[in-house]
Amino acid sequence: MGDFDDLLAANAEYAARFTGGDFDGVAHAGVAIVTCMDSRIEPLRMLGLRYGDAKIFRNPGGRVTEAALEALVLGVHLLGVERILVIPHTKCAMTQSTEQELQDRVGESAGLDASWQHFHVIDDQLATLEEDVARVRSHPLVPETVAVGGFVYDVDTGRLSQHC
Numbered sequence: 372m373g374d375f376d377d378l379l380a381a382n383a384e385y386a387a388r389f390t391g392g393d394f395d396g397v398a399h400a401g402v403a404i405v406t407c408m409d410s411r412i413e414p415l416r417m418l419g420l421r422y423g424d425a426k427i428f429r430n431p432g433g434r435v436t437e438a439a440l441e442a443l444v445l446g447v448h449l450l451g452v453e454r455i456l457v458i459p460h461t462k463c464a465m466t467q468s469t470e471q472e473l474q475d476r477v478g479e480s481a482g483l484d485a486s487w488q489h490f491h492v493i494d495d496q497l498a499t500l501e502e503d504v505a506r507v508r509s510h511p512l513v514p515e516t517v518a519v520g521g522f523v524y525d526v527d528t529g530r531l532s533q534h535c
């Protein structure tokens with residue numbers, strides 16, 4: 372038995388009912404989302420979106436990293452994105468530890484030195500969100516016609532509130 376057998380079996384059922392094969396890959400709702408990898412976040416469902424509607428970029432903390440900007444620039448120019456939402460969330464692990472603490476915990480789990488591994492920890496979530504939104508807005512390849520908003524998702528209530 373393979374490590375992924377259950378998932379491949381589930382995929383076989385998915386593929387049997389799959390009807391999205393003609394889809395062109397643009398964001399049909401014109402939406403791009405940068406959010407955290409947290410398993411409590413359902414980016415499409417929480418916004419009333421569905422298959423094909425949005426470009427989604429996820430990482431620990433939902434940070435606007437260089438890789439996120441790369442994705443957003445492609446989304447805006449080649450994939451129909453007109454609105455960008457940056458969505459960190461409450462109770463995020465990246466806001467609850469220092470980089471040193473994460474390195475120590477990972478190092479303990481790995482049984483190896485992890486002090487060389489960087490993590491984008493978040494000291495002040497709202498200030499970081501403002502900086503991240505500003506990074507998108509001020510990017511030379513993101514035109515002013517694109518709406519950019521910073522939001523916080525509450526993992527206890529499911530509610531999204533706009534911060535900036």
Ligand SMILES: [Zn+2]
Pocket residue numbers: 407408409431432433460462463464465
């Ligand atoms: Zn998180």
